[in-house]
Amino acid sequence: MPDFSTTYLGLKLCSPLVPSASPLSRSIDNIKRMEEAGAGAVVLHSLFEEQINAESHTLDYFLAHGSESYSEAVSYFPDASAYRLKPELYLEHIRHAKAAVRIPIIASLNGVSAGSGFVVHQRQHDWIKYARLMEQAGADALELNLYYVPTDPDLLSDTVEDMYADLLIDVRHTISIPVAMKLSPFFSCLPNMARRLVDCGASGLVLFNRFYQPDIDLDTLEVVPHLNLTTPTEQQALRVPLRWIALLYGRIHADLALSSGVHTAEDALKGVLAGAKVVMLASALLMHGISRLGEIRTRMLQWMEAHEYESITQMCGSVSQKSVAYPAAFERASYVKAVGTDHYGQ
Numbered sequence: 001m002p003d004f005s006t007t008y009l010g011l012k013l014c015s016p017l018v019p020s021a022s023p024l025s026r027s028i029d030n031i032k033r034m035e036e037a038g039a040g041a042v043v044l045h046s047l048f049e050e051q052i053n054a055e056s057h058t059l060d061y062f063l064a065h066g067s068e069s070y071s072e073a074v075s076y077f078p079d080a081s082a083y084r085l086k087p088e089l090y091l092e093h094i095r096h097a098k099a100a101v102r103i104p105i106i107a108s109l110n111g112v113s114a115g116s117g118f119v120v121h122q123r124q125h126d127w128i129k130y131a132r133l134m135e136q137a138g139a140d141a142l143e144l145n146l147y148y149v150p151t152d153p154d155l156l157s158d159t160v161e162d163m164y165a166d167l168l169i170d171v172r173h174t175i176s177i178p179v180a181m182k183l184s185p186f187f188s189c190l191p192n193m194a195r196r197l198v199d200c201g202a203s204g205l206v207l208f209n210r211f212y213q214p215d216i217d218l219d220t221l222e223v224v225p226h227l228n229l230t231t232p233t234e235q236q237a238l239r240v241p242l243r244w245i246a247l248l249y250g251r252i253h254a255d256l257a258l259s260s261g262v263h264t265a266e267d268a269l270k271g272v273l274a275g276a277k278v279v280m281l282a283s284a285l286l287m288h289g290i291s292r293l294g295e296i297r298t299r300m301l302q303w304m305e306a307h308e309y310e311s312i313t314q315m316c317g318s319v320s321q322k323s324v325a326y327p328a329a330f331e332r333a334s335y336v337k338a339v340g341t342d343h344y345g346q
Contacts, residue, residue, distance in 0.1 A: 003311035013040030020280035037293035046110035172201035180204035237261030249275025250322035265299030
């Protein structure tokens with residue numbers, strides 16, 4: 001049987017399949033089931049900046065009106081009165097999870113800002129403090145999820161990039177466990193930003209965060225939140241991170257994680273072939289149950305045997321663009337080939 005183990009953030013994992021942050025990890029029993037189904041690690045549900053700051057009026061606003069601002073399935077969240085729990089309970093959850101399973105537990109710290117504000121302003125100290133408390137609670141690594149949508153036309157792109165880099169530096173000065181940065185694809189030059197974050201101390205990059213978009217209700221003329229889980233037919237959700245992982249693999253000194261659009265063994269295999277050390281799942285588990293992990297694992301092993309791959313390590317990056325001298329030119333050639341045909345649009 002092929003060796004299904006991998007390494008991620010310096011951690012030895014028995015599997016490249018990692019449940020990403022979702023409401024499922026709120027339950028210790030679910031985390032146990034994930035381990036039994038073949039998960040290599042588990043990313044816990046996020047601790048949000050709003051919880052730490054305990055600004056109840058802001059929290060109520062986001063929960064009631066801003067579901068599109070969150071990176072997880074917030075339709076599964078409790079109402080505001082139940083959600084306003086002490087952050088210390090999150091730390092206790094880390095301790096219980098660590099005691100319950102043998103696989104690594106990755107904590108998730110999520111910053112959310114709207115308008116012209118940003119997470120690194122006046123309440124930065126309290127927010128960063130919880131990174132250290134998560135480490136002390138036993139977390140094996142931290143996933144830092146910065147969710148920021150610039151809306152100020154006077155804000156320069158390098159200012160936004162500085163915000164990300166500065167916050168990462170502050171977190172790295174606070175903790176010794178590895179940090180993975182969860183990013184969006186909307187940077188002017190993603191490869192340069194990726195390298196900068198690695199230089200600032202990121203051990204891994206998680207590609208990508210999903211930006212949930214609002215809609216307009218034509219009857220009420222109100223802006224309403226929409227949160228849809230990815231589906232197996234939503235290929236674009238997978239192809240965007242797949243493309244960038246293939247481009248970044250071997251060009252930056254960090255582990256890459258594919259997050260978004262993984263529903264099948266075929267999706268997961270593509271991620272590893274492109275260069276992902278791990279592939280993360282949430283929507284597939286929410287829709288089909290935690291047992292989906294075991295089904296994907298079995299199918300991946302069957303494919304590896306059929307194609308004579310001896311290990312995940314051997315597979316990883318074997319279809320990346322590391323060997324291409326000019327990846328931008330390669331991308332252009334692929335684009336022309338795809339759209340410059342008589343069949344385009346049919």
